[in-house]
Every structure is written in C-alpha cells, then in structure tokens.
Amino acid sequence: MNAKLILSLIVFTPIAGAFILPLFTPISRKTRNIAALILVSISVILSFIALPRSISDAPLQFNFEFPLGFNFGFLGDGLAVFMAIVSAFIGAIIIFYSFGYISHYKNQTEYYLMMVLFIGSMMGIVYSTNLIFLFVFWEISGICSWRLIGFYREKEYVIKADKAFLVTVSGALFMLAGFILIYFQTGTFDMIKLRGTKIPDVAVLLILFGIFSKSATLPMHTWLPDAGVAPSPVTSLLHAAVLVKIGVYVFARLFLVTFDISFFWHTVIPVIAGVSALVAAGAALIETDLKRLIAYSTVSQIAFIFLGLSAG
Numbered sequence: 001m002n003a004k005l006i007l008s009l010i011v012f013t014p015i016a017g018a019f020i021l022p023l024f025t026p027i028s029r030k031t032r033n034i035a036a037l038i039l040v041s042i043s044v045i046l047s048f049i050a051l052p053r054s055i056s057d058a059p060l061q062f063n064f065e066f067p068l069g070f071n072f073g074f075l076g077d078g079l080a081v082f083m084a085i086v087s088a089f090i091g092a093i094i095i096f097y098s099f100g101y102i103s104h105y106k107n108q109t110e111y112y113l114m115m116v117l118f119i120g121s122m123m124g125i126v127y128s129t130n131l132i133f134l135f136v137f138w139e140i141s142g143i144c145s146w147r148l149i150g151f152y153r154e155k156e157y158v159i160k161a162d163k164a165f166l167v168t169v170s171g172a173l174f175m176l177a178g179f180i181l182i183y184f185q186t187g188t189f190d191m192i193k194l195r196g197t198k199i200p201d202v203a204v205l206l207i208l209f210g211i212f213s214k215s216a217t218l219p220m221h222t223w224l225p226d227a228g229v230a231p232s233p234v235t236s237l238l239h240a241a242v243l244v245k246i247g248v249y250v251f252a253r254l255f256l257v258t259f260d261i262s263f264f265w266h267t268v269i270p271v272i273a274g275v276s277a278l279v280a281a282g283a284a285l286i287e288t289d290l291k292r293l294i295a296y297s298t299v300s301q302i303a304f305i306f307l308g309l310s311a312g
Contacts (some may be wrong), residue, residue, distance in 0.1 A: 172211025215247025
C-alpha cells in the first residue's frame with residue numbers, strides 16, 4: 001500500500017463511513033454498531049502500519065499542488081501517527097463501550113454517526129499539512145462535539161451544548177484570521193513550506209485563541225465542566241481522550257514544528273498555563289459533582305502540558 005492510499009483511508013474511511021451508518025440501522029442496530037467500530041478500527045490498524053515509517057527519515061506523505069497555496073496533503077510523521085493511534089484507539093474503546101451504555105436511548109444512529117465522524121475529523125487534523133484543511137477538520141470536530149454534548153434533548157443540556165459550540169467555534173474563527181495573516185505574509189497555507197517561518201505576534205495571539213478555546217484553557221475553560229451533561233462515553237471522549245487534546249496537538253504542530261515565534265510567547269504562554277493549572281486545580285478541590293471534578297482536573301493537566309511545551 002502506498003502513502004497516498006494509507007493516509008487517505010485513515011482519514012476518509014471514518015468520515016465517509018459515518019454518513020453510511022444510517023443505512024445499516026434498518027438492517028439491525030447491532031450491524032450498525034459493529035460497522036461504527038470497524039470504521040474507527042481501520043484508522044487504528046492503518047496508523048499502526050504507518051508507525052515504522054513515521055519514526056524513519058522517510059515518513060508517509062503525499063501532496064497535491066493547487067493554486068494560491070491551497071495545497072492538499074497528509075504527512076504521517078511521528079507526532080501525527082502517535083496522536084492518531086492514541087485518539088482512534090481510545091475512540092474505538094469508547095464506541096465499543098457505547099454498545100451497552102446507550103442501547104436504551106433514542107437518537108442512537110445520530111450518536112454513532114457523530115462519534116465516527118469526530119474520530120475521522122481528528123485524523124484529518126493530525127495528518128493535514130495545510131492550515132485551511134486543518135481548520136475545516138477542526139470545525140467538523142466542533143459540530144460533532146456540539147451534537148454529542150446535546151445528545152439528551154432537555155433544554156438545559158442543549159443550552160450547555162450550544163455554549164461549548166459557540167466558545168470553540170468563536171475561537172476557531174480567530175485562529176482562521178491568524179492563518180489568513182500568515183498567508184498574506186507568505187503566500188501559502190502549506191505547513192511543510194512554512195517550516196521555520198517567523199510569524200507576527202498578532203497571528204500567534206489569534207491562533208492561541210483557537211487553541212485555548214478548544215483545549216479549555218483559562219479563561220475559555222468554562223464550557224468543559226458544563227459539557228458533563230453528555231452521556232458518560234461522550235464525557236470520556238471530550239474530557240479524557242481526544243477533544244481537548246486537539247488544542248495540545250495543534251500547539252505542538254504549529255509552534256514547535258512549523259513556525260518560529262518570538263521569545264515573548266515563551267514567557268507569556270507558561271504564565272497563562274501556570275495560572276490555568278492552579279485555578280482549575282483549586283476548582284476541582286471544592287467541586288462535588290464527579291463529572292465537573294474530572295473536567296477541572298483535565299483543564300489543570302492540559303495546562304501542565306502547555307507549560308512543558310511552551311517552556312521547552
């Protein structure tokens with residue numbers, strides 16, 4: 001199997017397959033559930049196949065040249081494959097656990113569609129080499145999270161799902177503005193061509209809005225405790241497994257691998273991360289609701305990761 005086929009299957013099998021899942025429901029719920037698990041498992045298996053190449057000098061890669069810097073391509077380097085394996089494998093476990101957990105609830109087909117689509121969007125984020133396509137997959141993950149948090153249709157739960165959607169999507173729009181500034185400076189969105197490029201502080205600030213909103217970092221963290229109204233498998237996916245790690249991955253991909261940022265940010269970001277870690281840990285200490293406690297703990301631990309990455 002060549003690089004183009006492997007990477008394309010990893011990303012597009014769950015994305016395309018998610019929209020086929022409703023066709024399995026008339027056959028049987030069990031068939032639909034197993035199909036959802038298989039779609040995600042394909043991404044896991046193929047990411048393991050890509051692992052040996054990811055730690056070599058010739059990782060899997062392909063790229064299509066399009067005008068105006070809109071190159072489309074995937075890169076399976078060590079960072080991408082590691083995140084893909086962890087995300088897809090835990091996602092597969094959560095889907096398997098969901099077989100029993102949501103078996104007596106309504107909207108099951110939507111649930112599995114959004115779960116599989118979310119994992120597919122995560123694959124797109126970690127393997128993309130173009131800032132615009134990264135943003136597209138980023139927004140798909142936000143839509144999936146919105147529907148999964150609002151799985152129960154009570155008004156209170158829907159409001160909290162809307163809050164999560166508005167916070168993360170608003171941050172993403174700021175991030176898109178940062179990408180556009182970089183494009184005006186360089187003429188390309190291709191992250192491979194942009195490696196080592198010095199980007200303006202305004203662009204860094206705008207991108208950080210998107211990263212911190214998705215990873216629930218202070219002061220844009222309040223949506224994550226409220227997201228605990230989702231079913232427990234969804235809470236696991238959001239709090240502990242995949243969603244909030246998207247921000248960490250993109251931070252590492254952009255600010256450690258791709259761009260050169262000023263020393264100023266290596267001082268500011270650790271301070272923000274340190275404050276976020278302490279505040280969230282304090283909130284967890286006085287919280288009595290288990291899901292909210294886990295959420296604040298997650299915010300704190302994510303901040304520690306940012307602290308380590310930003311401090312070098």
